[in-house]
Amino acid sequence: MFPVRVLGLTKDFPQGFWRPRPHRAVDGLSFDIPEGGVFGLLGPNGAGKSTTLKLLLDLLRPTAGRAEILGRPAGDVGARQRLGFLPENPTFYDHLTAEELLEYFAGLFGYRGEDRRARAGAALDRVGLGADRRRPLRQYSKGMVQRVGLAQAIVNDPALVILDEPMSGLDPIGRRDVREMILALRDEGRTVLFSSHILSDAEQLCSRVGILAKGRLVAEGTVGELTRHAGGTDVTASDVPTAFVDRAAARVRKTSRIADGRYRFELAPGERPEPFIADLAAAGAALVSVAPVGASLEDAFLHALGNDVRVDDTRGDRSAAS
C-alpha cells in the first residue's frame, strides 16, 4: 500500500473578477509515496508545495485529479485517525496550556481518560516540553510552538506524518532536533512526508524526493538517482605548462588558476580522470590532488529546474538558487 497516492492533481485559484484566467498552483501532479522512509517535497517558494499538502488534507479541493491518504480518499475522516500533520508556522490557542491543547486533540482522536492524558504527556515529553506543559501557549517562543506542533502531530501514533516546512524559522539547535525527530519517526516505521525549500535538510533526511516547480513535478526518485548525473572530478596540479592549459580547455568543464603554474581542473561527470592525469604527467606537471566532487542534491535541484547556474570556485555563492 502507498500511504500517499496522487493522481493528476490540479488546483486552480481564481485571481479576481477582472482576471478570469485562474492561477494554476498545482498542475497535473502524480506521484506515489512508498511505505516507510522519508519523502521530501522540494521546490522554491511558490512552487505549490503547501497547496499540494493542503489538497492531501482536504483543506483545499482539487480542480481535477485525486489524492489518497492511507488508502482512502483525501477528506475521509477515518484516514485522519492515523495521520499526523504539522502546518507551516503553526498557531494554536493562546488561552490553553500545551497540556490542555494536546489533551483536546487526543480527545478528538478518540482517546479517553487516563489514556488520553498519558498520550498527551508522552508526546510533550518526546519534543522536550515536559517541563513547560502547564504554561499557557501565549508565553511560548516560536521554537516551542513548533515543538508543540510536532507533539500534536504524533499524539495519535500516526502511520503517516505530514510536515509543512518543519524547519522554517528555527535556530540551528531547533533544526537539529527536528531532523532527529524525523529520523526517529522513520526508524519507528512511520512514513514521513515533509516539504522544504532548504535542500541541505532534505539531503540529510530524505530517502526519496520530489521536486516541484511552478506546480509541476519536475523530478522524483531516490536521492541517489537524482544526483547520479551531477558531480564530476576536481584535479589539482602544479608546474603545469601554459601550453597544456590551453590544450586541456576543450576537455575540462572549467579551469581555475590558483597560483603561478598551479591550476585546478574540473572534469565533467562521466569523464574518467585517469587519461587526463596521465596526460598531465606526460606534460611534466606535478599532481597535487584528485577529488570527486560531491554529488549534491542542489546540483540535481538546479538541473531539474533547468537553471544552468555557473557554480563558482568557492562553491558557497549560490545566490541563483535562493
Next chain:
Amino acid sequence: MRRVPLWIGIAVVAAGIGSAAALLHAREAVPLPDADARVLFVRPGPAARRVFLSFDAIAADVYWIRTIQHYGRDRHSLRTTGRFELLQPLLDLTTTLDPHFNLAYRFGAVFLAMDPPNGPGRPDQAIALLEKGLSVAPNRWQYAHDIAYVNYWYTGNALEAARWFEKAADMPGAPEWLRPLAATTRAAGGDRTGARLLLHEMATSDQAYIRQTAARSLAQLDALDAIDRLTAIVEQYHTRTDAYPHAWSDVVSAGLLAGPPVEPTSGAPFLYDAATHAVTLSPDSKLLPLPHLGR
C-alpha cells in the same frame, strides 16, 4: 465523508425556515394580553427629552412610526372600545421629542379630527396639537390654515375658521388665496360654496394626504348635493301623483329617474326610506359620515 449535495442542504434549510414561519403564524391565533404593546413607556413632557439623552430626534422618529402604525392598525381593527386612544399621547410625545416635526402636527391634526370610525373625532385635540406647533413656529401659516380647516369642516364654527384663515393670511409667505377665502368664509358661513372654494385650493396642495383629504371632502359635498336633488325629485313625485313612492322603482317607472341612484366615487347606492321619505347614503359608503353643511 462525502458532502451532501447542495440542493438537498438548501431544501432542508428552506423547509426548516418554512416550518418555523408556520409555527409563528399558528402563534398569531393565540391571544396575548396587550399583544400590541399598547403602552407608551414614557409620559409626554419635558422629562421625555432627558430620558433619550441625545437620541431624542431618533426617538421622535420611532414614536412617529408607532403613531402611524397605531393609526393604521386601529383603523383596520374591529375593536369597539379604546379606538385611537393612543393617537393623541403618541403625537404629543413625538412633537415633544422633536418640536419641529412638521408632518406630525399636520398629519396628526387631520386624523385626530376625523370622525369615527376613521378617527377618534377629536377636533379639539387636533386644534390643541396645531396650537402647540404654532407656539414653536409662530409663523407657519400652514398650522393656522389647518386650524381653520378643522374649525370649518369638523366643528362647523365658520367664524372661528374665518378668524384663523385671516391669521394665516397675515403670516409671512402665506399664499394670496387665503385672504379671499377668509372673506368668503366670514360672509357665507358654513355653506357648500365656501367649502368648495377651500377644498379646490387644498386639492392643489403639495402634500399628497391633504390632496386626498380634499378629494374625499369634495366627494362628500357632491353626495350632499345629490341627496338634496333626490329629495327634490321625491317631492316632485309627490306633487305629481299625490302619493310618496314606496321605492326608487316607483320613481324610475314615473320617468323621473333613469335608474336607482348611485354615489359615483364609492359606488354605494342612495337609499330611500318609504316611512320617513328621507334619502340617505348607503351605510356601506366610505364617505360616511357626511359633514353637516347647509346649502
Next chain:
Amino acid sequence: MTVRRIALVAWHVFKEHVRDRVLYAIAGFALLLVAASILLGQLTAGEDVKIIKDLGLAVIEGAGLLMTIFLGVGLVSREIDRRSIISLLAKPLPRWQFIVGKYLGLVLTIVVNVAAMTVALFLMLKYLDWRALPVERAAWDAAAADPHLLLATLMIAIELALLTAVALFFSAFSSSALLSLAFTIGIYVTGVFSLDLRRFGDTVEAPSIVSHVVAAIGWIVPAFSAFDLKAQVVHGLPVPASYVTLTAGYGVIYAAAAVVAAILVFSRREFT
C-alpha cells in the same frame, strides 16, 4: 464518538470564553447595571419593583445580545484568522461536528451567563420583597420574586440561541469578522422589525405586490421581537402555554435551520 467529539469542541469553546476578558467586561457591566437599578428604583416612588424588573430583564437581554454578537461573529472566523483551523481540521473531526460543537459551546456560554444574571436579579428582588411593607406588596402587579420571570429569561435565552445560529452562519460564510458583524447586526435589526414588515400592508398604502414582498421578508427573517414577553411578565398578565411552546418551537427550528445553513457553507470552504 460523534457526541463525544461535538461535546469536546463545545467544551473547548466554553473554556475559551470563560478565559476571555471580553466576557467578564460585559458580565461585570451587566451586574453593575442591575445593581444600579436599585438606586433608580428608589427614585421612582412606588414603582420600584416594576422598574427593577424592567431594567433587569432589559439588561439581561442587552448583555446577552452583546455577548452573542461579539463572541458569535468570531466563533469560526477567529479560528480561520489565527490559522488554528488548519491543524484542527486535520484531525478526524468532520466539519459538521466542528460547526455543531462551536454552536453548542457558545450557547452553553450564553445560557450560563443568562442564568447567572437571572440569579442576581432574583436575589435583588428577594431582598426588596423582604424589605417591603404589606401595603406596598399589595400594590404590585406581580410578586417580587415572581417565578414567571423565568419565562421571560427563558425566551431571552432562546432568542439569543437563535441569534447565535445567525452569527455562526455569517461567521462561517465570511473571512472578515467585521463583515459578519455587520451582517449579523443587520439581520438582528430587521428581525426586530419583522412584525412591522409582516403587517406592512395594514399601515402603509402600497401596491399589493410590494406589500406582499415586504410581508414575505417579514416571515423569512428570524423574528427576534417574537420572544419578547417582558412586559406581560412584569405586569403579571397571563401568557397562554401554547403561545410559549409555539414561540419556543419557532426559535429552536429556525436556529437548527441556520446551523444547517452554516454547515452547508462551511463544508464547502477552502483554507489557504
